Amino acid sequence: MDATLIVEDRKMGHTVTAEKTTFVSSLSVRYFSLLACLGLSIALVVAYFVFIKPLVTLPADILMWEETNFVGDIIKLRIGAPIYTTPSDNNSLVYTPLAPLLTYAISWLIRLPTSILAWRLIQLGFVACAALLVTRCSVILRRFAAPERRLDFSKTWMALTFVVLFLAATAPEVNRFVYTLHIDALALLVSVFSFWTMLRYLKAPGWRGVALMAICPALGYLTKQFLISWAVVMFVFLLLHNYKDIRRLALFCALAAAGIALAIGGCYLLWGDPYIFWTFKVMGARKGLTLSPGSRQISLVRMLDHTLRVWPELIIGVVGGLLLLRYRRENIRRLAPLWVAWVALILSEAFSSGAGWDTVYHFGPGVLIGATWLLAALPLYWPGKPEAANGMEFPRLVYFTRALLAVAGVFTLMIALRVVPTGDRNAGRYWGKMRQSADVNRYVADIESEFNGLPPEKVLLDIGNWVYLRHSVLQKDRAVSIADQPPSGHYENMDVFVSHIRQRAYAKIMVHDLHSPFFIYDWYRWPRSSGVRQALQENYQEVRTIAPVEGKELLPQTAFTGPVSVLVPR
Numbered sequence: 416m417d418a419t420l421i422v423e424d425r426k427m428g429h430t431v432t433a434e435k436t437t438f439v440s441s442l443s444v445r446y447f448s449l450l451a452c453l454g455l456s457i458a459l460v461v462a463y464f465v466f467i468k469p470l471v472t473l474p475a476d477i478l479m480w481e482e483t484n485f486v487g488d489i490i491k492l493r494i495g496a497p498i499y500t501t502p503s504d505n506n507s508l509v510y511t512p513l514a515p516l517l518t519y520a521i522s523w524l525i526r527l528p529t530s531i532l533a534w535r536l537i538q539l540g541f542v543a544c545a546a547l548l549v550t551r552c553s554v555i556l557r558r559f560a561a562p563e564r565r566l567d568f569s570k571t572w573m574a575l576t577f578v579v580l581f582l583a584a585t586a587p588e589v590n591r592f593v594y595t596l597h598i599d600a601l602a603l604l605v606s607v608f609s610f611w612t613m614l615r616y617l618k619a620p621g622w623r624g625v626a627l628m629a630i631c632p633a634l635g636y637l638t639k640q641f642l643i644s645w646a647v648v649m650f651v652f653l654l655l656h657n658y659k660d661i662r663r664l665a666l667f668c669a670l671a672a673a674g675i676a677l678a679i680g681g682c683y684l685l686w687g688d689p690y691i692f693w694t695f696k697v698m699g700a701r702k703g704l705t706l707s708p709g710s711r712q713i714s715l716v717r718m719l720d721h722t723l724r725v726w727p728e729l730i731i732g733v734v735g736g737l738l739l740l741r742y743r744r745e746n747i748r749r750l751a752p753l754w755v756a757w758v759a760l761i762l763s764e765a766f767s768s769g770a771g772w773d774t775v776y777h778f779g780p781g782v783l784i785g786a787t788w789l790l791a792a793l794p795l796y797w798p799g800k801p802e803a804a805n806g807m808e809f810p811r812l813v814y815f816t817r818a819l820l821a822v823a824g825v826f827t828l829m830i831a832l833r834v835v836p837t838g839d840r841n842a843g844r845y846w847g848k849m850r851q852s853a854d855v856n857r858y859v860a861d862i863e864s865e866f867n868g869l870p871p872e873k874v875l876l877d878i879g880n881w882v883y884l885r886h887s888v889l890q891k892d893r894a895v896s897i898a899d900q901p902p903s904g905h906y907e908n909m910d911v912f913v914s915h916i917r918q919r920a921y922a923k924i925m926v927h928d929l930h931s932p933f934f935i936y937d938w939y940r941w942p943r944s945s946g947v948r949q950a951l952q953e954n955y956q957e958v959r960t961i962a963p964v965e966g967k968e969l970l971p972q973t974a975f976t977g978p979v980s981v982l983v984p985r
Contacts, residue, residue, distance in 0.1 A: 445798045448818040449571055452825040456578040459834050463585055466836075466844065467594050471535045475859045475881045477975040478595045480895050484508040485596035486531065486880040487893065488515035493528070494887050499689040503911045505896040506889065507689065509698040511682070513637040514598040529884060531596070538600035542593050545604040546581040548611055549787050553580070555614045556791035560739045560746050566794050576790045579828070583786040586832045587843020589728055590779040599779060602639045606780030609635065609645045610787075613652055613753060620656070625667050628653075633674030637682075640698060641777065644763035646671045651759045655752035697903050711902050718769035722761075725778050727831040732757060732785020738792035757784055771902075782832075789828065797821055854963050858976065861961045865925060865981055873922040877935065878975045891915075894926070894935045901941040909945045912936075916950040919984040924955060929980040955982035 476482035487506050488498055492515070499507045508515070518537050519528065527533035553576050557566070566572060584590055584603055593600040609631035616624035628649050635642025649671070653664055682690050705712045722729070736754040740746050761781045768777040798817035829835050836846040863882055866874050871886045877894035892912045900908060915921070929948070932939035936947040962978035 444815060444818045445821075446568055446571075448798070448822050449568060449575065451822050453571060453575045453578065455826065455829070456575060456582060459582055459829060460578055462836055462844070463582070463834065469855075471539070471594055472532055473855070473859075474531055475862075475879050476531055476596055477879045479592055479597060480878075480898075480975075481508065481510070481592075481598070482596040483878055483880050483893055483895050485515050485518075486534075486884055487889065488512065489519045489534070490880060490884055490887060490889050492516070492519050494889060496889055497686050497689070499686040499693050500889075501689055502692045502905075502908050504891045505908055505912060506891050506893045507693045507896055509693050509896075509899050510598050510639055511637050511678075511694055513634075514601045514639075517601065518596075531881060531884075534596055535594060538596065539594055541600040541604045542584050542590075543581065545600075545607045545783065546577055546584050548604070549580050549584075549607045549783060550577040550790075552607065552611050552614055552784075553787045553791045555618070556739065556750075556787065557794060559614075559617065559750060560742050560791065561795055564795060572794050579790060579825075580783065580786055582829065582834045583728075583731075583783045583832055584779075586728060586779075586782060586834055588775055588833055589725055589782045591776055591843060593779070598639050599776060602635075602642060603780055603783060605631070605635050605638045605642060606645070607783065609649070610784050613649065613756065617656070617749070617753060620663075622663070622666065625653075625663050626670060629667050629670030630674055632671045633678040636675055637678050640694065641763075641767040642780075643675060644760070644767070646675070647763060648756050648760045652752050652756035655755055697899055697905060713766065713769040715769065717772060718765045721768040721775050721778070722765045725775050725782065727833070728778065728782040729761060729785060731782070731789050731828060731831055732761075732787075735785065735787070735789030735792050738796060739788060742792070742795055754788070757781070757788070760784065786828075786832075793825075855976070858961065858963055862925065862979060865923060865961075869922050875921045875924045877924075877926045897945075898935050898938060901938070901945070906943070906945065909947070913946050913950045916947065916954050919954055922983070924951065924982040925961075925979050926951070926982070927975055927979055928977050929957070931977070951982060954985060956985050957982050 470478055476486045484506070485508065488508055490496075491498055491500070498512045498515075518534050521537050521540075522528050522530065522533050525533065550573065554573070557564075585593055590599065590603065593603065609628075612624070612628045612631055616628060631649065632643050632646035635645045649667065650664070653660075653667055657663070682694075704715060706715050736750075736757065739750060740754065761778070764777045764781050768774040798821055833843060836844045839845055862876065862879075865876075866882055871883055871888045872890065874882075875890065875892055876882065880890065880893075883890050892915060897909050897912060900906070916924075926934070926936065928934050929951070934948060937945045957980045959981045960978050961981065963976060
């Protein structure tokens with residue numbers, strides 16, 4: 416409110432009028448606008464947990480394609496089998512092994528070594544740790560950009576930064592699989608750790624900092640092959656930071672190369688040729704560059720398409736970086752190498768996403784780290800104290816408008832991350848999908864009942880290992896392992912499965928979408944047919960179908976809850 420302080424100085428015999436504009440307390444509008452943003456962010460996090468609850472608690476590993484082999488790897492650890500088995504067994508993961516190894520180790524320590532729910536919660540734990548560490552990175556960035564600036568409401572800003580970065584870490588387009596049994600959650604944490612080591616080096620350049628950074632590409636490789644790109648990102652950073660220091664550049668290159676070589680060599684010593692087959696020949700077969708969007712090589716058209724699709728998320732890092740760099744002249748010299756390195760990370764993610772369509776989740780780490788730049792910049796540009804509007808024609812209006820624009824800006828950030836629930840059925844946060852169908856429990860139970868009276872190893876379920884997990888059975892001929900091979904030109908192991916069908920090796924086979932082009936054993940886009948569908952029709956007969964209630968979706972964003980054909984030998 417407006418206040419005029421009239422001070423009467425009777426000794427001097429005159430009245431001094433001191434006019435002080437305090438129409439709004441410094442703890443009112445600008446603080447409550449910050450609280451409004453925090454409240455909105457917390458509400459969106461709550462909505463996210465409501466949305467994923469029925470998915471995380473599902474006892475069957477059918478949320479996405481890699482869950483089957485992720486659980487399969489843990490079964491291998493439990494029974495002492497190698498992580499990468501003979502290719503003809505068709506039951507290995509095409510990614511490097513750190514995520515399932517670490518997940519099982521943690522679940523063993525907390526005494527839940529066979530809980531699919533616990534394993535999914537561990538993935539969310541990786542996400543929370545990544546959000547905490549990247550929040551720390553945001554604070555360090557802000558202090559680099561404005562070391563003399565004292566931050567008002569620092570605890571509230573810290574809370575807002577963490578919550579918003581958690582939303583970025585769970586954004587439905589670029590981080591859609593972080594709550595599933597997949598490697599993406601750990602990839603986020605490893606990537607954020609890599610970024611933190613760069614910030615640490617920026618704060619105190621030295622040989623130890625170079626050595627710590629050099630660990631990260633190998634750690635990234637063991638998590639996900641594509642994360643080996645951190646070697647390039649860090650090289651760009653060191654080069655721009657001080658291109659004259661050739662010795663440190665050489666040291667980083669030597670240590671990073673040695674770490675990667677040790678990681679690859681260690682895996683080969685443990686698992687031999689099967690490791691090379693699954694992680695190099697199958698996963699790494701796409702080496703060439705092409706313009707063709709339908710090619711099985713790395714397509715430049717797909718790279719461009721994916722980058723444009725996630726441009727709203729990517730622009731967050733662009734805006735945040737520019738705001739920090741322009742805050743003061745010295746920031747360009749000190750922070751520009753780090754920001755250009757982030758751009759190099761985005762380019763590497765665009766490159767890897769060109770290996771296939773709809774792989775925009777490769778951009779997840781880059782988007783999260785990009786959001787760190789904007790969250791570091793926001794406190795520096797947040798509306799100041801009421802006195803900052805003095806001297807303007809309508810100071811009160813200007814002050815309130817700035818606060819409203821700040822809230823609108825944060826809300827726009829949420830829209831860009833696509834974390835606001837919407838009525839669009841195709842959106843990742845469609846509010847109509849925030850409840851689990853009661854039919855899903857019946858669907859899972861019907862699949863489980865097909866194992867009754869039979870040894871589990873004599874029943875083949877194409878997707879899902881949860882029944883085999885209960886019996887510590889390592890099943891062969893897994894659909895995901897087989898489907899991973901044709902894009903790299905491997906059909907020989909699929910022929911092994913066809914021979915098993917012709918020999919009627921299984922007393923019962925259950926497959927999803929047998930009569931659909933999306934039959935995962937015989938995908939319609941493969942260069943040639945696998946022969947699995949024909950072999951099943953000739954040697955097995957379909958006796959019933961397990962299907963959800965017609966017209967009802969069992970679980971949101973789940974590929975493997977369609978009709979299951981139950982087949983027995985003819």
